[in-house]
Amino acid sequence: MLVVLSALRSHLEDLLTERGQQILVVVPPAVQADRQAHGVPYPMLTVAAWDDRRELSVLAHELAALPVESVVTTDEPCLRAAAILRERLGLPGQSEESATAATDKHIQKDVLTAAGVPVAWHVPLDSVADIESVAELLGWPVVVKPRRGFAAIGTLLVRDQAHLDRLRASDAFGPQALPASLHASGIHRGLDHASGGLIAEEGIDVLAEFHCEILRHHGREVYAVPGRYPEPLLGTGVLGSVLLGPDDDHAQQVIDLARDAADALQLVTGFAHAEILLARSGDLLVGEIGLRPGGAMLPHLLKLQHGINPWALAADLAMGLTPQADLRSSGPTAAWAAPIAPPGWITDMDSAEVLRKLPGVIDVDQLVHVGQQSPTRVGTLTPAGHVFAVGDTAEQAENRAHQAATAWQITARNLPPNELRPVR
Incomplete structure (x- = not known):
């Protein structure tokens, strides 16, 4: 039996069931x-909080x-819980130490710094009350985020003292109205009560942000x-996102830096999603690295561009199979945009x-419809659709992807409409 910890997406368990x-x-x-409302075929157990050790001990x-043969997950909020369960059950896989470095942003940056991987200057915070004193050390602006956060939820760029005062007045550091499905991560508590504490980083003047998707199997690189x-x-x-070819000016540097970060976190088997910042100074730094597949539609973009299906490869790993990927070296470049x-x-x-008729558009995924309330923006989650x-x-x-997404005309008003106009 395979035990799957799942917080955000069901791709892995769906494929294993198939x-x-x-x-x-x-x-x-x-x-x-x-x-249960959708009638899934597999049995389920529940955990109210992924960081509750007492609850994990009962589980x-x-x-x-x-x-149980193995405990697996592809969701960042579950990495540490999966590692704890493996160690309690005597099963192989990622250790709690490795999972902690992958999910605690302060520990991760300390590990990367010790390995010589460039990151922003950073310090841990006990509470948001320490932001002023940290700003004296790092200088304004500062980035404040939960140490165990994900998808940029709760991450704030505080520009100066006046901006900090406005954020406090608007209760920006308080609890967030997030979907109940995210409550097990504790991210809804807000920065005032973040599970695991906070981290502050110097506010880098970022010109561009890159990412690198990595898969390794027993030390062998399947792709980067x-x-x-x-x-x-x-x-x-x-x-x-747009995937980059070898002729891009920064492609190889991004790959090399992501590999260094994965090495520092001792990634031997599994996925990594590294985010790399290009500062105005010209320096490249690791923003963060997660030991899981990239989020949102990055897996679909990999499939369009290179024929890679990360979820199928994750299922292979879960089943003890050797993942194989043959990257396409020719053909058009694919990009994704989400309005x-x-x-x-x-x-x-x-x-x-309407969008499918625009130049270069090959696929459109519509997530919202007339008569619905538009979803609240949750970090980098909940767009209106994907192009x-x-x-x-x-x-x-x-x-082309950006122009199509920008051209997607969506009209909304504050109150539920009495009369709805049909989709054009």
């Missing part, structure tokens, strides 16, 4: 209720009576694919077919 594997899925109560005792976000993630209203719906109740919007485009160069593909 392959006929016997699985037991551990989820938060809200996720269990949602999946480990329950699992000890079962024929660099990409670039359309804008630095912190504070952007545009989500997306954010305006706040309110959606009264009118272009259909996906994929191709081009002869990375720049052309990126421009």
Whole structure:
């Protein structure tokens, strides 16, 4: 039996079920209720908080009576819990020490610094009350984030003292109205009560932000694919990515730095998603690295560009199989862009077919519809949809995806509409 810890996405357990594997899925109560409503075929157990050691001990005792072969996950909030369960059950896999370095941003940056991997100057915080004193040390602006955060949720760039005062007045550091499915991570408590504490970093003047998707198997690199976000993630209203070829000026440097970061975290088997910052000074720094597949639509972009299916490869790893990937070396470049719906109740919007007629667009995934309330922006999650485009160069593909996403007309108003206009 394979035990899958799942917080955000069900790709791994869905694929394992399709392959006929016997699985037991551990989820938060809200996720269990949602999946039961959809009639999933596998049994589930629940965990209310991924960092509650007492709850994990009870779960480990329950699992000890079962024929559990391995404990696996592809979700960052679950990495440490999965490692704790493995060690309690005497199973192989990522250790708690490695999982902690992968999920605690302060420990991670200390590990990277000790290995000679460049990162921003940083210090741990006991509370948001320490931001002024930290700013005296690091200088304004400072970036404040939860040490165990993910998807940029709760991450704030504090520009100066006046900005800090405004953030306090608006209760920006307090609890956040997040979906119940995220509560098991504790991220909804806000920076005032962040599980695991806070970290402050110097505010880097970022010109561009890159990422690198890595998979290793027993020390062998299966792939290392660099990409670039359309804008630095912190504070952007545009989500997306374009994958980079070997002719890009920064591609090899991004790969090398991501490899160094993965080495520092002792990644032997598994995934890594590294985010690399290009500072105005010209220096490249590791922003963060997660030991899991990239989020949002990065796996789909890898499939479009290179024929790589990270979820299928994750299922291979879970089943003890050797993952294989043959990257495509020719063909057009693919890019992805994700528009954010305006706040309110959606009264009118272009259909996906309108966007599919635009130059270079090859795929559109519409997530919201007329009559629905537009989803609240949650870090880098919950866009209105996804647009994929191709081009002869990375720049052309990126421009086409961005132009299509920008052209997606979505109208919303504050109150639920009495009369809805049809989709055009």
